Amino acid sequence: MSAETTQSARPKPKGILKQLSAPPTTKQPASPPPRASSSTSLTRAELLAQQEAAARLRLLEKLRQTELKPPIPLETFELLSQLPRAPCPPHDASNPSPADASLVLTSLRDFQPSEYLDLIEERNCLGKCGYALCPRPRRTHEGGFKISTRSGNIARTTDLNKWCSDACALRALYLKVQLDNPTYERISSGGSGAPGGRLVVKLELREEKGDGSRKSRTSAVAAAVPRGSQEDRDQLAQAMAKLEIDKHTQARKDASALAGERGDPGGSVAGLSRVDVTIKESAVDGPVEPPSNLAKGAEYMVEGYRPKANKARGGKQPEEGAESDGEDDEFFTVRL
Amino acid sequence: MEEESSASMHLKEVTRLWRAWRTIHEMAQDRGYELAEEEVKISLDRFRAEYTNDDGSPNRAKMQFSARPSEAMIKKFTPPPTPSNPDPAPECGTIWVEFCPDKSSIGISVMKKFVEHCAQNNFKAGILVTASALSAQARKVMTVTSQFTLIECFLEEDLLVNITHHELVPKHILLSREEKAALLKRYRLKETQLPRILSKDPIARYLGLKKGQVVKIIRTSETAGRYASYRLCV
Known part of the structure; x- marks a missing residue:
């Protein structure tokens, strides 16, 4: 009540x-309008x-x-296992033709890692190197294991026989690592009409060590070409250019700030932040003497310093020490 | 010396192939295809004369045959007539058996060629005997096309011995549709209440069992003399 x-x-x-008033009640107060x-x-x-x-x-x-992602159609496997289509003399595994490289990258981004292994197996069935852009035949070592004479490592020949060389193995496994640990990027999808586009795995070829980063960069650019529309690329180019300019201005600013801090005359804030410093030498009267050891209570000093804990009861400290020698709780006593 | 070793290697291989050849013929016969007795029980000498090259190496490309189903098999595989379909076609047809000439592992292209060959010549079933394992994608080709023609693959090393001749392997008999329906009615069972056998079981592979087919397994029993059990292929 x-x-x-x-x-x-x-x-x-x-x-x-x-x-409370979910079922309509009559006693609802009139106060809330x-x-x-x-x-x-x-x-x-x-x-x-x-x-x-x-x-x-x-x-x-x-x-x-x-x-579950839909499985990769067999045609893709067939196509990729027949690569490279470009003639061998100008192009090889380290320098793939841009068309082939982009084809491989675009079709591989829908692959599961296991399907990529299937592709390697499929290429090996045809006697080719497992790296999709390599035109050479795979190695054919015999026996179960192979010992590397240089490093002394032992490897299974089944693993070695997947590739034509260690360099191709590195290139192919570089792609596999990207499929295993995917980084996603959005691409503008053609017909779906979704505003963001489709999320796909970002893939790139391994940079080649031999002839500098120039070639690999060109191949990466070539691979990136079919991914965006013309506008996107223009925007990207503008942004990149702006970034360059920003970098220059930022560098100039930094340099001037640093100069100001140092007080260099070249700095823009050189005059503002300077403080007048005058050095005054104090006059010397007599010859310099070392501090005397004979000050009062010098015998209690430890290396010229008098412990402060003892200062209060400095007088009776010796007797106390003699009396309560066995007391453990007197941590602050310093006995000399 | 080297010639000798290669000759002995060829001899070994030919013997292995002969055993696989005999087993696959027995398999076809056990499934109900019509094969002449001298074809099945071919002697090693005749096999060597027919299926080897001049240097004694086996000629796998020549090792292929087709077989037609026997009357009994056609009867077994014909579904019961219904009012809408009074004269149903049998579900079995000519089988094509081929030994794969490539000794390396089998890829998509080889498999596709085999499937196409079977489809072009209207074979209802095809068996490819390979020296090494199929690749994963080739296996996929096999399963995808199995709706039109039943494609099976066996390894040579799996066929060296006919497993049904082993004393511990009881006799397996495939039941026709009517027999299966009668069995289920007799014991008042649903299909799923039968004991099961996997379709990848060696015997199921030997008989080419498909999902939903029932085999009758007759084994000798100390107490009952003969004991029949039934298994549903899953």
Whole structure:
């Protein structure tokens, strides 16, 4: 009874009121105007709708993450196992033709790591090196194991026979690592109309050591060509140019700030931050003497320093030490 | 010296192939295909005369045959007539068996060629005997096309011995549809209540069992003399 009266007496917050009056009741107080109540119900409905939409989005996201990717069609395998199409003399594994490289990168980004292994196996069945851009035949070592005479390592010949050389193995496994630990990028998809485009695995070829970064960079650029539209590339070029300019201005600013700090005359803030420093020598009267050891209480000093804990009871310290020799709790005593 | 060793190696290989050749013929016969007795029980000397090159190496490209289903097999594989389909076609047809000439592992291209050959010549089933394992994608080609023609693959080393001749392997008999329906009715069972056998079981592979087929397994029993059990292929 008392609880009811307190409830009716107390001014209630709207939300609780709303919950209580979910079945329409007549004893609702007239104090909250009907407009306000309708607005709260509207917001509640909106809130529910929002929550529902968010839940649906989360569900879709989860489904998208957990769904199985469709398997790679056999035609792709056949195509990739017949690569490279470019003639061998100008192009080889270290210098693939841009068309082939872009084809490999675009088709490999839908691959699962296991499917990439299948591709290597498929190329080996045809007697080719497992690296998709290598025109050479694979090695044919015999026996179970092979010992490297240089490093002394032992390797399975089945592993060695997948490639034509160690360099190709590195190149192929470089791609495999990127498939194993994918970094995603968004590409503008052609017909789907989705604003963000499709998320795909970002892939790039291994940079070649031999002839500098120039060639690999060109190949990377060539590989990147089919990924974006012309506008995107223009935007990117502009942004890059701006970045260059920004870098120059930033370098200039830094240099001037540093000069100002140093007080160099070249700095723009050279005059502002300087402080006049005058050095005054104090006059010397007599000859320099070492500090005398004969000061009072010098016998209690430890290397010229008098311990402060003992200073208060400096007088009686010796007797106390003699009396309570076995006391362990006197940590602060320093006995000389 | 080297010639001798290569000759003995060839001899070994030819013997192995002869055993696989005999087993695959027995397999076809056990499945119900019509094969002449002298074809199945070919002697090693005749095999060597027919299927080797001049230098004694085996000629795998020549090792291929086709076989037609026997009357009994056609009867077994024909579904019961229904009012809408009074004269149903049998579900079995000519089988094509081929030994793969490549000794390296089998890729997509080899498999596709085999499948195409089977489809062009209207073979209902095809068996490819290979010296080494299939690649993963070639296996996929095999399963994808298995709706039109039943493609099977065996390794040569799996066929060296006919497993059904082993004393511990009981006799397996494939049941026709009517027999299966009668069995289920007789014991008031649903299909899933039968004991099961995997389709990758060696015997199931030997008989070419498909999902949903039932085999009758007759084994000798100390107490009952003969004991029959039934297994559903899954």
